[in-house]
Amino acid sequence: xxxxxxxxxxxxxxxxxxxxxxxxxxxxxxxxxxxxxxxxxxxxxxxxxxxxxxxxxxxxxxxxxxxxxxxxxxxxxxxxxxxxxxxxxxxxxxxxxxxxxxxxxxxxxxxxxxxxxxxxxxxxxxxxxxxxxxxxxxxxxxxxxxxxxxxxxxxxxxxxxxxxxxxxxxxxxxxxxxxxxxxxxxxxxxxxxxxxxxxxxxxxxxxxxxxxxxxxxxxxxxxxxxxxxxxxxxxxxxxxxxxxxxxxxxxxxxxxxxxxxxxxxxxxxxxxxxxxxxxxxxxxxxxxxxxxxxxxxxxxxxxxxxxxxxxxxxxxxxxxxxxxxxxxxxxxxxxxxxxxxxxxxxxxxxxxxxxxxxxxxxxxxxxxxxxxxxxxxxxxxxxxxxxxxxxxxxxxxxxxxxxxxxxxxxxxxxxxxxxxxxxxxxxxxxxxxxxxxxxxxxxxxxxxxxxxxxxxxxxxxxx
Numbered sequence: 148x149x150x151x152x153x154x155x156x157x158x159x160x161x162x163x164x165x166x167x168x169x170x171x172x173x174x175x176x177x178x179x180x181x182x183x184x185x186x187x188x189x190x191x192x193x194x195x196x197x198x199x200x201x202x203x204x205x206x207x208x209x210x211x212x213x214x215x216x217x218x219x220x221x222x223x224x225x226x227x228x229x230x231x232x233x234x235x236x237x238x239x240x241x242x243x244x245x246x247x248x249x250x251x252x253x254x255x256x257x258x259x260x261x262x263x264x265x266x267x268x269x270x271x272x273x274x275x276x277x278x279x280x281x282x283x284x285x286x287x288x289x290x291x292x293x294x295x296x297x298x299x300x301x302x303x304x305x306x307x308x309x310x311x312x313x314x315x316x317x318x319x320x321x322x323x324x325x326x327x328x329x330x331x332x333x334x335x336x337x338x339x340x341x342x343x344x345x346x347x348x349x350x351x352x353x354x355x356x357x358x359x360x361x362x363x364x365x366x367x368x369x370x371x372x373x374x375x376x377x378x379x380x381x382x383x384x385x386x387x388x389x390x391x392x393x394x395x396x397x398x399x400x401x402x403x404x405x406x407x408x409x410x411x412x413x414x415x416x417x418x419x420x421x422x423x424x425x426x427x428x429x430x431x432x433x434x435x436x437x438x439x440x441x442x443x444x445x446x447x448x449x450x451x452x453x454x455x456x457x458x459x460x461x462x463x464x465x466x467x468x469x470x471x472x473x474x475x476x477x478x479x480x481x482x483x484x485x486x487x488x489x490x491x492x493x494x495x496x497x498x499x500x501x502x503x504x505x506x507x508x509x510x511x512x513x514x515x516x517x518x519x520x521x522x523x524x525x526x527x528x529x530x531x532x533x534x535x536x537x538x539x540x541x542x543x544x545x546x547x548x549x550x551x552x553x554x555x556x557x558x559x560x561x562x563x564x565x566x567x568x569x570x571x572x573x574x575x576x577x578x579x580x581x582x583x584x585x586x587x588x589x590x591x592x593x594x595x596x597x598x599x600x601x602x603x604x605x606x607x608x609x610x
Contacts, residue, residue, distance in 0.1 A: 169273060179279065186281050192427060201250075203409075205218070205402055229246075253279075257269050304428055305429075325356060342378065344379055345380045378390055428452075478512060493518055493524050497525045547592045551596060
């Protein structure tokens, strides 16, 4: 955030460090422009108002992994404020407000296990110190663990879409703390809140919130009072446990950082980044719905920016967004989670050839497998294996006549009103044509010829 040390994950302990992030005497911080730009993108993506001037402050507390004895953060003059994220859950949509986004540096990491003498000592890895962070604080608008889960999922997706972060929780790129309070129905004031920390997955966050809500309700219904404490989530038990009391929490003694000027963000800087940002997933969903896709399809296709770009490219080639969506969500994702194994241009071409009648849907499934195995485009596979669909009525008429002549029993059943045998006869035509006959044309020809034979049949002309 304030130096040029690398931030790569997994480096040997205490190697991605320098005098600035180690807090050595005489080392002065200098704000990294590349740390500010993702913050601008995050603020734009969450509809926040970016303050043209914001100020850094020193947040004092004493942990072994905080080398300076304070963290450079922001306090009363944050980077951005008053944004929102829209969530969709159980058939309704809801806008969740964002109080603020502020910039800060990360601390190091204390390691309490994994060494032979871990019972006696804790170790400190300062590789993470001074890594740029943005802290996003939501308004108290979430009313259930389901809403919290939906909010976290949508926020993560938005940040990934615009390239702010990969948001890999295992690498510490996304972390979550939750303030939880309960109150009686129709009460005006919020209840006493407890902070739940150590939420390292969205699934655990949901479990922890459900437990904490139930715990606080039980305390109040038992005549007690909820303590304003900080709690850790224990994944082994599925419970939250007291870490420290808020009554004895640190006084962080914020004061303005004397070594850093206020951060000035110009309108030109913001607009340049706004113009370079991709469309947000919520806006893409609206546009996809207007193209005829349903809610389920739009949710799946905007699950990642890469998948939505894949769909858009493929649909542009095919000219048919609905069928293209069905093939990507259905056959392609059923075959592989890595859709990039087949180019979107190839997928779009395959759908176009189905619509043009050159191949049938059944043939296309086999061609798709060959595309995945060989990396070849559909045109090449169709040409090499002579897989083009036969739609010529004259050619198919001769095959239909052959099948009618070879299956007199089924033809007689059709004449007596058992029209379900038509499917059997279509299957025989497909078999003779080695799957290359156009099923729609075959159905039409068979129906016409069998109906014509019924009209000419002596038994049918006797009054």
